[in-house]
Amino acid sequence: MAILLDLSTRLLIQGITGHQGTFHAQACREFGTYVAAGVTPGKGGTTQGGVPVFDTVAQAVAAQRPNVSLIFVPARFAMDAVFEAIDAGGIQTVIVITEHIPFHDALRMVTYARLRGVRIVGPNCPGVISPCQAVKAGIMPSSIFTAGDHAVISRSGTLTYEIVHHMSVNGLGQSTVLGLGGDPVVGTTFIEALALLQADPETEKIVLVGEIGGSAEEDAAAYITQHVTKPVVAYIAGHSAPEGKRMGHAGAIITRGKGTAASKAHALEKAGVAVAKRPFEVPQLLKKA
Amino acid sequence: MKCLEYVAKELFRRHGIPTPSGIVVTTPEQIDSTAVPGPVALKAQVLIGGRGKAGGIQFASSVPEARQKAAAILAMKIRGFPVHSLLIEPKLDIARELYLSILIDRAARLPVILASAAGGIEIESVPEEQLFRRTIDPLIGLQPYITRELNAKLGLTGETATQVATIVQQAYEVFVQEDAELVEINPLVITTQGKVLAGDGKLVIDNDALFRHKDLPEQKADEFTDLEAEARAKGIAFIQLEGDIGVIANGAGLTMATLDALTLVGGAPGIFLDLGGTDDPRQVTGAFELMLKAHPKVIFLNIFGGITKCDTVASGVVAALKGIAAPPPVIVRIKGLNEVQAKGILADAGLTSVDYLEEGAQRAVDLHPGTARGA
Structure with missing residues (x-):
């Protein structure tokens, strides 16, 4: 099981012949993912490390029946690539790694995907990895992950690696680690991820890694109170961030006093979530949870 | 990218939103009789809020008075930000002030329109029940029935309602076509002659979309060190x-x-x-x-x-x-x-x-x- 990725995953990589696409296609395969096809317009008929490359997603779907697409297409062409994946048929999940996608494009992508019943993860995210199934669709460093029954959902990439590293060295393996992305508009929110993880038999405990900006963590806290019975541990980044400055991620900004780390930590604590002050405290809190 | 008021208003005009006819100056000497046809407002062009309280908006009725006040404003620092330019506009005969903004509702992941019959004040101080708040599906855009709902909520009728409906449509056009994160008109002024126009303008354009907006008006501002x-x-x-x-x-x-x-x-x-x-x-x-x-x-x-x-x-x-x-x-x-x-x-x-x-x-x-x- 795990969520979003499992042994039935047949991965398509859009932008497979680019620098990032080539490197990560190989890394995903080495982790155990079945990479069924790649798409790069103009490169159809070639292969990339043994993976057949097509000009269009429709051709890739007809020949190889992929069910998850991983997108490395540059920002200004990413919306087109996402629409193409949604329209091709058979692709249930579209994972968008690309950063700096205009947010109006992200709005249209996310709205259209909802209409068509397709899940988007990202944009501007590290992707998804299910160590308990040895499947990865993303850019995270494989070596830090270990199989287990703890899920991690996060708005940040490297901070997730930091926390996962602490978990793995403390013997706490992972079922699925899901990077939601650092943009203001993302396809999958904490709430949707929590719903999937609550229902996942391979996940026992959940780690939520949040950061300043927006109200996703506060909304997640309200959802946890109502619907999540599995133990949740959280870490929130940005306690020392000033108001009105975008802290690296487009979505990480405190506006008019809203979206502070303190407000998020407080909401989560009220929902019964143990909130770590430092990344290394996450494994300790998980063991107690 | 945060736009200065005159840049926001220039972009508003490109989409048909009425604004006062203004002139931008960077020195007092640039002010002549065409800039001061009658009573005018001199408005400091800075990216920070609260310029009115800091003395960054003043009024004048003659060229010498305007020059003298312009010199004072141009020498100011408003909350640490130097004033590089002034927008000079005819003083408006204000009958009423409304509030209008379009931004993103991050939780709903949809654009949202906010409007209020109380304008010219901080929107946070308006009670939620007096606010018109409506999310828009970007795939169908802003349909006319939504502007009718807005007018009904704000109690606007007749010619005023017609003008407001048009401005809301144009503001949504600015939001989408200029890749804006925020379009805010506060106040949206109704003059004693019954004309509706943008008294102020706030516009934030998505930095990630600047590649498709090469024709933005130039501005000198201190958003960054x-x-x-x-x-x-x-x-x-x-x-x-x-x-x-x-x-x-x-x-x-x-x-x-x-x-x-x-x-x-x-x-x-x-x-x-x-x-x-x-x-x-x-x-x-x-x-x-x-x-x-x-x-x-x-x-x-x-x-x-x-x-x-x-x-x-x-x-x-x-x-x-x-x-x-x-x-x-x-x-x-x-x-x-x-x-x-x-x-x-x-x-x-x-x-x-x-x-x-x-x-x-x-x-x-x-x-x-x-x-x-x-x-």
């Missing part, structure tokens, strides 16, 4: 804060967590520098040079290599330090991909790496237990 602007041009996320410990990390979340770790042990972070994912040592050297220009007392480098290779970062850092006669102390914590090679490169240059984030934070603060500037 010089170093922040230099960093933006190089594609590095760099933010100057109040303290004096420079932080370089990779990834926004990890960089924030590093600042937090310093603060928790009593340090005062002064620079946020997110290297992002890079495998080019020259990019690292460039980032490090930028950091050195900000003259931090200590530099704390925290790298968790995944996409970014640790040895790439180490080579870039060593190259940047080579050219500096007396560099500040550098605390390094480097983990992940190619960590062993990286530690070798750093050791050759006399730098050792700590193993944990918290340990590095403590060392940085031990070296420089300063407090925030001005504290």
